[in-house]
Amino acid sequence: MFQNITTLNDALKNLLLPGLETFPCPFGPAESGSGVIRIVFPEFTCVCPRTGYPDFAKISVYYLPGGLCLELKSWKLYLNSFRMIGAFHEAVTSHLFETLKTLLAPRWLLVVGDFSPRGNVDTTIVFETETKRPAGADLLIDPVVPRCKSF
Numbered sequence: 001m002f003q004n005i006t007t008l009n010d011a012l013k014n015l016l017l018p019g020l021e022t023f024p025c026p027f028g029p030a031e032s033g034s035g036v037i038r039i040v041f042p043e044f045t046c047v048c049p050r051t052g053y054p055d056f057a058k059i060s061v062y063y064l065p066g067g068l069c070l071e072l073k074s075w076k077l078y079l080n081s082f083r084m085i086g087a088f089h090e091a092v093t094s095h096l097f098e099t100l101k102t103l104l105a106p107r108w109l110l111v112v113g114d115f116s117p118r119g120n121v122d123t124t125i126v127f128e129t130e131t132k133r134p135a136g137a138d139l140l141i142d143p144v145v146p147r148c149k150s151f
Contacts, residue, residue: 004052005047005049006085006086007049007085008085016081016085019074021071022068022069022070022071022103023069025065036108036134036140037061037062037064037065038060039060039070040059041060041061041076041079044056044057044059045057045083056116061096062109062137063108064108064134064137065106065107068104070103070104089113089115089125090125093112093113093126096111096113097109108134110126110129110137112125124144
């Protein structure tokens with residue numbers, strides 16, 4: 001492992017990440033059969049725990065609220081705090097999914113970590129709850145297109 005970086009596990013253990021905030025969902029499940037919320041953060045960065053090189057990603061969140069919505073400024077500050085955190089792509093995407101699933105208790109959730117290629121390796125990680133995709137969700141979900149050179 002690369003020296004002088006804080007790993008994701010250490011950051012979690014030492015409570016180095018800022019808190020996330022929520023607010024009551026302004027619409028209830030009976031009022032709408034859909035109401036899917038999409039949040040896209042195109043400038044996510046963390047560092048590779050092996051090399052210390054920066055990793056860049058677009059983090060996309062799609063969810064159908066239960067009773068709570070995610071407050072966006074706290075989400076932005078939370079994601080920005082990963083700038084110097086050493087985390088593998090799979091681990092950080094899983095962490096974001098589990099954190100939102102626990103915090104929001106949504107009726108449906110999809111988190112996509114679409115990492116920029118490095119060394120011609122293009123990585124996309126997807127986590128989705130087992131609940132049925134709500135109406136309208138497919139209209140919001142961006143298709144993932146490989147960015148690496150193919151021969």
